[in-house]
Amino acid sequence: MNDKFLKPYSPQDTEANIYTRWQESGFFNPDKLPTRHQKPFTIVMPPPNANGNLHVGHALAIALEDIMIRYKRMQGFKTLWVPGADHAGFETQIVYEKKLEKEGRSRFKMDPQDLYKEILAFTLENKGNMEAQVRALGASCDWSREKFTLDPDVVAETHRTFKKMYDDGLVYRGSRIVNWCSKHATSLSDVETESKEKVDPFYYFKYGPFTISTARPETKFGDKYVVMHPDDKRYAEYKHGQQLTAEWINGPITATIIKDEAIDMEFGTGVMTITPWHDAVDFGIAERHKLDREQVIDMRGKLLPIAGEFAGLKIAEARPKIVEKLKAKGLLVKVDEKYVHNVPVCYKCETAIEPQILPQWFVKMQPLAEKAIKSVEAGEVVFQPDNYRKIFLYWMNNTLDWNISRQIVWGIPIPAKICDACGFAAPDLEGTLTTCPTCKSATALRADTDTFDTWFSSGQWPLLSLGYNSSKDGSARGDCKSFYPTDIMETGSDLIFKWIPRMVIFGLYLTGKAPFHTVYLHGLVNDAQGKKMSKSKGNVVNPTDLIVKYGTDALRIGLIVGNTPGTNLALSEDKIRGYKNFANKLWNISRFVLESTSGAGGTTAFAYDPTFTAWSEADKALVAERDTLVAEITKEMDENKFYLVAEKLYHYIWHRFADIILEDSKAILGSAAPNAVPTVAPSADKTSRAQFLLHTHRTILKAMHPFIPFVTEEIWSLLPKTAGEQTLLMVEKWPTA
């Protein structure tokens, strides 16, 4: 028996060495696996943001994906787990802007190219840091295939997709209302906004013969359309298109009556004026009736000249002054001081979103969403847990065209030319357009300075990370040839909107195949009381700290047990400490098994015999019990019920194998070795029990390996091997009953 067993198991002295051994074996790379590994099994890692440290949610994701991969690898699949790093466009730019702010700098005063270079350096530094943390978690991913979301081939392929979609009529440039964050000075997609409850005064004003109401008087300068429901009997005397004069903020205005069903007759007075430039509903009404639209607020949140004496003021300052003026003119009817409503805010800075009409690139969603719905309804993609299927379908049935232009530098540039003279806009991948094809102007034609929404490229990630290349249609397409479609997409449940639908859409659009057959969604990792971790509450748990204290194995299994897909997990340090004890228990079990089956002076009394079947009566029952367990957990592994498997194995190993079977074995096997220098043959009962311990010990190590890879691999390395056994446990066969 190896002397290492004389000391307690030390994860700190073991894990890094084991990881090196795995990496040097080459087995993370599917092409280097032994020949029994033929059928591909693929997971693409959701690339962690390369802008900071991993949090404990990442640790859960890595643990889950690694369990899936290690299990399948042991079963003989040709496993590929593609690691990645995300430049995370908008998110990283915000992290960097905060850093600039602390240094008293601002991106608005910087040359965009310098800013890009600085963020790139920052990201590359964090990328290395992030990768080291992924390794520390034991991830058996193929680093030789690692992809960064700004790698040149990723950028080139994203550009080609943009062009293809434009050619197919699925991408267009349009002046539509978008979500504008005036702090970050960029537009945002609908999933990048949140709604927040606000209490504001709600004003009622006289507008010609009507009383209208609003929470935003500062947008009302240009309002010249009065809208009411066509069925509203109160206003039946007014006809659609009829004109009338109304006294308004800066003098009389000619107003036009519009009848539209978007109006809620129950709300307010049932009459409103519209501001199409700064309100999505109003924009919709204006679109339907082809009405004029005028900008009132500029891109930094200040009033434009249309506001007359109020021009140049910020919204917050202007609002009370405008109300004051209307009151003085006798147009203020009443004010509800406490009007509760939800306003959209930027999901990062909580600045109120100012809708603006901007020329941007949009993806036409409906035809793409229809394909995704069909695919999911046909069962080509299944969700774990199943209720996310409903959420997915609801989302796909209610799509709006997707704005993919961002006014930030950190991202993939949009390869397009825009003509400021005639409005021409089209992709120009090679940069060959120098004069506008429509109006022939050379001076008005410029390159688009915007970048893509990160999700435009991330949505293609299963393809991009596998080297998909649409320009070589029909020929070799990198790893996509053998590994696409992938098998499982494991990610956080919050990405059910932001990411999953886009991957399904792009996969179907570009290849006709959904990018994965299973979506496994994990929940949030909360603190021990089930409260969300946040910096302000001070309850954030850093995975690296836990690894240092308890070892990666303890952290991994602590994150898995009691964690069902889709539901949040309460993580307590006690739990992880308990699993550190478990790793040590396994260590001592190994020591006992080796000691009690080996002879004195290093001779082996009982060598592991894989073909042994002459079980004693007592051991037959134990073999049957173990085989039942193996059959159960194999089924549960196939169903991705890792929480059940981990718990069952834990219970069997500790409370059956160690507490009962090992204790009983002491009496059967005698004090230590049966006979160092055998004078009589060991009894049949002794042989049977010794073989049972040796067999079951190996079964336990193999079955636990996906969950606690380090300690099981370390123990495996200390076992005397029999012919046919692999040097590394990671490529041993998964046990069979």
Next chain:
RNA sequence: GCGCCCUUAGCUCAGUUGGUAGAGCAGCUCAUUUACACUGAGAAGGUCGGGGGUUCGAGUCCCUCAGGGCGCACCA
């Protein structure tokens, strides 16, 4: 407003097609030069949120109420 999820032992959670309630942690009582104190043995602890229904039988299926969480929403 619409939708989804949750409510089971002190705490955190399991409980597969309906068939006599489970685990981990904490707590309690003992034991202890043991493979292992990173330990063992034992006991205790729940009318499964309330009410109603279906059924021979409901933690599980249906209805309803209450509490908690989350998501979506263009009532100006």
